Amino acid sequence: MTAPVLLLDVDGVLNAVRPGWSAPPRHASASTNGQTYRLCWAPELLDRLRSWHLDGRVELRWSTTWCRDADQLERLWSLPALARALGDDDLGSFGRILTGKLSAALAVVEEERRALVWVDDDAIPAYGAYRDRLDNASPGVLLVTPHASHGITSEEADLIESFLDDNRA
Numbered sequence: 035m036t037a038p039v040l041l042l043d044v045d046g047v048l049n050a051v052r053p054g055w056s057a058p059p060r061h062a063s064a065s066t067n068g069q070t071y072r073l074c075w076a077p078e079l080l081d082r083l084r085s086w087h088l089d090g091r092v093e094l095r096w097s098t099t100w101c102r103d104a105d106q107l108e109r110l111w112s113l114p115a116l117a118r119a120l121g122d123d124d125l126g127s128f129g130r131i132l133t134g135k136l137s138a139a140l141a142v143v144e145e146e147r148r149a150l151v152w153v154d155d156d157a158i159p160a161y162g163a164y165r166d167r168l169d170n171a172s173p174g175v176l177l178v179t180p181h182a183s184h185g186i187t188s189e190e191a192d193l194i195e196s197f198l199d200d201n202r203a
Contacts, residue, residue: 037090038149038174038201039142040083040194041097041119041135044107046155048080049073050185062110066103073110075185080111082191087114091198092151095119097135132157136164143171149201150175151194155182174201 042048053059053076061074087094096104097119108115124134135157142150150171152158158177159165168175176197180186186194 036146036148038092038151038198039146040086040092040094040151040153041139041142042083042094042116043135043154043157044096044098044100046182047153047180047185048075048107048111050075050180051183053079054184055079055188064100064103064106064110066100066106075111078188079186079191080113082195084111084113086195086198087116091202093117095138097138097152097154097157099125099131101125140164140167143168143175147173149173149197151178151197152176153178153180153186153190153194155180155185 051074053074055076055078057076057078059074060077061072063070063072083094086092095117100107101118101120102122102125104116104118119138120134124130135154136159139150139152142148158179168177176194178186178190178194180190
């Protein structure tokens, strides 16, 4: 069995206005699409994600508008080079981005036949045929939609960790 894939958005997931973990958030600036943004994140969250990936419990993949410039985030957050789920063709309009993210999620479960954790604050369908496909996928799917102001909470990270434990390679 292969490790689950975790599709990871940035804004509203890792980069949040009020992360709310026990340690104070960290701040830095990074640029994408010609604009510089101030980032705010919970170091404890990044530590957990990094350890899951490096321990082989999950394969992290970027699924974000930051894909073109994710190398900055990898350096900033001490992450290894991660695969990008979105290509340049997916990074046009908001609709194309949503379609690209959904296609990446469905490819994990339907083509790769791997368990999936998808964390995104605004791209996961709430209902409909695509949601049904995700909900009924085998070997399993965990969909996490954090509140954009807080990003992934410690409780949501615990939920992800429990899912990873249940889907150990």
